[in-house]
Amino acid sequence: MVSYVDPITNTAVFSQVDLRQHLVDFIKLDFPERLLPTFLHESTHHACFLSPVGATLALLRMRAYRRSEQLTTNPDADEWELLEDVLRQEGTMEVLRPLSEGLACFAELDSIPGESNVLTTPMASTFFLFGGRDHALKSAEIIEKYGPGFFLYSLLYRARTDEEVFRRREAVLNASFRSSSGGHLAGYMTLKALWARAKRTSDLAWDSELFSKFVRSYFYDDFGMVAKILDPTKKEHNAVNAIAQYILERMSQLFGLDWDATLRKYLEDDDDAGYRTHDFGSVAYPSPAGINVDDDRRSLGMGRLDGLLAELGDPKCPSERESLMRRRDLLRMQKRELLCLGSLDLHVVTNAHDRVLIYPLEGPRPQEYPIYAVQALDGIDVGDGPGSMEIYLIPTENSRASAIVRGGQVVHVHFEGPINEARQNHFTELFGSRSEELRILDEQEKTLNSAIGESVINFVRAQALTTIPAGVDQLYSVTSTFNFPAEKREFAVSRLMEGGLRSLCDRDEDFIHALAMAGSAGSVTTQKSELEEIASENGIDLMAMLEKANFLEQRTGLSTLKAFDDLFVTEL
Structure with missing residues (x-):
């Protein structure tokens, strides 16, 4: 996956x-x-x-x-x-x-x-x-x-x-x-x-x-x-x-x-x-x-x-039914702020001592010890059933949260970061099962495709999906080669369309590999001596790579690596 x-x-x-x-x-x-x-x-x-x-x-x-x-x-x-x-x-x-x-x-x-x-x-x-x-x-x-x-x-x-x-x-x-x-x-x-x-x-x-x-x-x-x-x-x-x-x-x-x-x-x-x-x-x-x-x-x-x-x-x-779907979409719009970092389906127990205990779904039950135990929110009824733990990032608030859900109800939540109480309460009402949300989304996609497939509009949609990619390729072929010399752009575009960047690099796998290393390391240091050391540790001759880069640029217009005194700058 x-x-x-x-x-x-x-x-x-x-x-x-x-x-x-x-x-x-x-x-x-x-x-x-x-x-x-x-x-x-x-x-x-x-x-x-x-x-x-x-x-x-x-x-x-x-x-x-x-x-x-x-x-x-x-x-x-x-x-x-x-x-x-x-x-x-x-x-x-x-x-x-x-x-x-x-x-x-x-x-x-x-x-x-x-x-x-x-x-x-x-x-x-x-x-x-x-x-x-x-x-x-x-x-x-x-x-x-x-x-x-x-x-x-x-x-x-x-x-x-x-x-x-x-x-x-x-x-x-x-x-x-x-x-x-x-x-x-x-x-x-x-x-x-x-x-x-x-x-x-x-x-x-x-x-x-x-x-x-x-x-x-x-x-x-x-x-x-x-x-x-x-x-x-x-x-x-x-x-x-x-x-x-x-x-x-x-x-x-x-x-x-x-x-x-x-x-x-x-x-x-x-x-x-x-x-x-x-x-x-x-x-x-x-x-x-x-x-x-x-x-x-x-x-x-x-x-x-x-x-x-x-x-x-x-x-x-x-x-x-329409009203229900609109309410669901309203909740979706509110939840779009949340970035769910991870979700785990669990068996969730709330006991008489206002504690939330969670157990893995796989394996024999009941188990002697839960894998996690925390304080329940106020007003949560005693009970047990299927649920999940969700880990959230709230980028708009520079904050984070973890929530335990049982049967669609949040039974425990913990926030970290500068998020006020009103926003905490707002998000607590939105927390829920990511797997359930993705399941509903998948069902709606199937309904949509089925409805279109049985209608005359299917032909129009299919035609659009066939023609749009060519226009997108044309747009990005121009923007990707904008800095190429004018006389080399047509050649560069044809090569890109034919076989990607490899076609512009003589299908030289070693050069692509070296370029990947130089570009990655070059994002955090531009010092020639430091890059040469990193390259050498990875079995790459940086100076030989620079020579090949200059050759390719003269022939195709592709600029990949530049050297200025003790500085190396990777442009791709």
Whole structure:
């Protein structure tokens, strides 16, 4: 099983997390370092989806679920309205997927705290969740003197100079370029091309955390994109084409940006960024002026998103079933703030002494000793039954929580971090079984696909899903090769489409392997002598690699490694 974050519910699944083996560590919220790369990757997806654009796409899919349910019971329901929701949501997801994967790979493989002291949400969460051998670097004295960056750099240095991360980076570099295969390479090359462009014109852009946070906000906090996604004047394919064109225009703006002036303004406005709180939950809110979005378009997007949210509270429902589904979707929107780090199904007992005892489901029962025992919440009845333990991160609050649930009721909860009582009470009502939420989501997907499959709209959807990937590939082939010499771009694009990055590197597996090592270690040190030592320990001749890199750049335009006196800079 692979790790992933569902973009609709923002529910995370970390395949490396096994609460049966590490329950106590996770309850203490002291994560093992081996989980760091996966956590940075998946929590970046979570941060992207917890945004105006992410909320819009989630609400469209939820409404599609409700409309598909109506079609199963009411043959007169409007199937073309269902198609509109599906095409807009799926089309936008397809166009943004490489960008989302690029941001996630950048967080996992490149980003480190810089001089601006700006941290992305995933990096700030990393500070709270990971301790291990560097726990002393979290002391009040160290934090006051150096900030969180001192601890984070030490943690990231070990990760980025480890063979496991070399292999993860190598897998990205060896991936297919085409979006139909996930889009990791296309998105990653786009992010690295954009970063190289930004660093040439602004010293501020060398701060990878600042750069990453800006790019994520530029796209996912863009109410202009929300306005385009929900534009009622466009229909079906025209709506999807307009959304794709808008994203292309936004991408083009980035490559021609005055990065120094823009990042300075972003730093000034960043203190004002936060979350708009509705009765329906929290939605990320960008800086007051937006990022290159005029006020009228921004206000239009906010209004359209608010209207979509308001449907969940509309008392005029055609049926009790519809009302129930809207209430469930309302809870989903509120729960999208939560990042569930792990979930374990258990047998839960609440005894007469107000204690909660948990037992594993596997093995003979009753057992003599529980695996964990804690104080029950006030008012919890004595009883036992199936339940679960959930471990949560609340990024918007810089806080964490663990909860024990029995039969849908929270019987124990523990919070850590600067979260007030009102918010604790709010989230306590939302905690529940992740496995149950994923099961319901799977059922709704099946109902949706069945409803479409039995309708004439199936042809239109199938046609869109066939044609969209080619347009996405074309978009990212341009952005990935933007820094190539003009006369070499056509050749580079054809090679990328044919066989990915390997085709541009003469299918030299040793070079790709060496590039993965140099790029990973190069994210935490640019000193030639230090990189040569790390390379030598891994059986790599760094100088021979530089010679091959220069040869490839002259022939294909692909820039991978640069040397400046005693500095080595990896551009991919």
